[in-house]
Structure formats: C-alpha cells, structure tokens
Amino acid sequence: MPTIGIGVEGPSDKAFWDKVLHKHFAPSRFDIRAMGSVQRVIRDAPSLIEAFRSYRYQAAFLILDFDTSLRKGYRCPAQVIQEFDPVVQAEARTPVQSRFSFICVAVRGLEAWYLADELAIRAVFKHSAYSAPSDTGELNPRSVLLELSRSETGSSTLNKLETARRLAPRFDPTRAQERSPSFAHFWERLSLVADRDV
Numbered sequence: 001m002p003t004i005g006i007g008v009e010g011p012s013d014k015a016f017w018d019k020v021l022h023k024h025f026a027p028s029r030f031d032i033r034a035m036g037s038v039q040r041v042i043r044d045a046p047s048l049i050e051a052f053r054s055y056r057y058q059a060a061f062l063i064l065d066f067d068t069s070l071r072k073g074y075r076c077p078a079q080v081i082q083e084f085d086p087v088v089q090a091e092a093r094t095p096v097q098s099r100f101s102f103i104c105v106a107v108r109g110l111e112a113w114y115l116a117d118e119l120a121i122r123a124v125f126k127h128s129a130y131s132a133p134s135d136t137g138e139l140n141p142r143s144v145l146l147e148l149s150r151s152e153t154g155s156s157t158l159n160k161l162e163t164a165r166r167l168a169p170r171f172d173p174t175r176a177q178e179r180s181p182s183f184a185h186f187w188e189r190l191s192l193v194a195d196r197d198v
Contacts, residue, residue, distance in 0.1 A: 003029040004193060005052030005060040007045070009038050012160040013063065013110055019168035025194045031057065038064050045088045049101045059193040060101040063186065065109035080105050102189050107137035107182040111145055114163075116180035120170040124163075125152045132179045 006021070008014055014034040021030045033048065035041045041064050052060040066080065081089050081103055092103045106113050115121060118132040125148040133139065146158045177184035 001027055001029055002058040002194070002196075003031055003055070004190070005048070005055070005057045006030055006032040007041050007048050007060070007062045008032060008034055009041055009064060009110075010034050010036065010160075012164040015161055016110070016114075016164035016168045016171075017063075019165075020171055020173070021190075023169075024173060025190070028058075028194050031055070038067075042083045045101075046085045049088065049091075053100060058196060059099070061104060061186075061190065061193075062102070063104050063106060063110070066105045066107050066182075067109045078105070096189065096192065102193075104186040104189065105182060106186075107180070108139065109141050111141035112136045112139055113176060113180055113183040114167050114171070115139060115141055115144060116176035116178070116183055117167075117171050118179070119175060120167055120172060121148065123170045124166045125149070127151050134179065136180050137182055 004021075006017060008017060011034050014032050017030070017032050021028075021032070031052070035044060035048070041062055045062055048062075049060045064080065081092060084092070084103065088101065088103075091099065091101050094100075113136070115130075115136040116132060118130060121130045121132075122128055128148050128151055130144075130148060142158070145163060146156075149158045149163070150156060173183075173187050177187055
C-alpha cells in the first residue's frame with residue numbers, strides 16, 4: 001500500500017490533513033509530520049525528505065503558509081523555494097511525473113484553503129452568512145475565521161486545532177479548488193502522485 005510523507009507546520013495542520021487525506025485518497029496512507037513552524041519545515045526539509053525516501057515512500061510533500069513572515073521577503077509564493085537547501089530546490093524543480101519531493105505553498109495560509117469551501121464553513125459556523133470570494137488568497141484568513149468564531153461562540157479567540165478538527169470531515173476538495181488556485185495546485189500534484197503505479 002503506497003505511503004506519502006507530508007511535512008506541515010503545526011498540530012492544527014496535522015489534524016486537518018490526517019482526516020482529509022486519508023478520506024479522499026484511500027487506500028493510500030500518509031505519514032504527516034508537524035514540524036512546529038515554517039522555519040523548521042524549511043530548515044529540516046533535507047533530513048525529512050531523506051527519511052521519507054529511506055522508508056520507500058512514494059513521495060514527500062512540504063506544505064507551508066505564505067503568511068506574514070514569508071510575505072515580508074517575497075512578492076510571489078513561488079519564490080519561497082529560494083529559502084530551501086539547494087539540493088531540495090533542485091529536486092523540487094525536476095519533472096513532475098518523476099519528482100519525489102514537492103513544495104506547496106498555501107497562499108495566505110492553510111486557513112485560506114479552509115475558506116475556499118464555503119459550504120463546509122457554513123456547516124461549522126452555523127450562524128454565518130459567509131460567502132467565498134473567487135480567490136480566498138485575497139482574504140486575511142485568520143481575521144475572517146476569528147470573526148466567524150466570534151459570531152458562533154462570542155469568544156474573541158480562535159482555537160485553530162478545534163477549527164481544523166471540525167472542518168476536516170466536511171471539507172470538499174472539489175469545491176475548494178474552485179476558490180483557491182494554490183489549493184488546486186497542491187491537490188492536482190497530490191492526485192498525480194497518488195495515482196502513480198507503485
């Protein structure tokens with residue numbers, strides 16, 4: 001049974017992908033590692049990719065947020081590849097059909113990918129009249145989710161882990177691809193790898 005290694009930033013990312021990926025790509029399996037921060041995803045990429053390769057996994061995906069820290073240095077999400085070790089950069093530029101490691105950048109953060117599925121958001125935040133724009137990468141996703149949470153619970157804080165857990169079972173990748181080009185890019189790449197002959 002094929003396994004794909006996934007490196008993500010934090011525990012809410014891990015909780016979300018653990019449900020979504022196993023549901024939509026069965027019987028493929030996923031080894032999802034929460035690295036702790038975007039800096040650690042970048043710094044530890046060579047060793048993480050090598051570990052996944054040594055386990056004979058089908059591929060390695062690194063998912064990071066193009067949020068405030070990275071937007072200070074780069075105008076375009078594709079430029080983030082420059083932050084990685086030269087060996088990782090070179091491999092991430094090999095032909096997609098035979099590539100082992102992929103770097104995928106969530107424009108404005110994973111939360112913008114959540115917001116691309118309008119129906120899932122409305123199902124979780126039942127008091128919301130949320131309407132997704134044509135590209136959720138244009139939103140400030142944390143601000144939008146905080147407002148949705150406030151309308152639902154009255155709290156001025158957002159529990160990222162709980163939000164991820166509640167959204168994951170309702171999240172529909174087909175719907176999300178229509179409202180987030182960066183999510184569509186990631187999902188197409190992952191689908192390609194999952195369909196490879198092992």
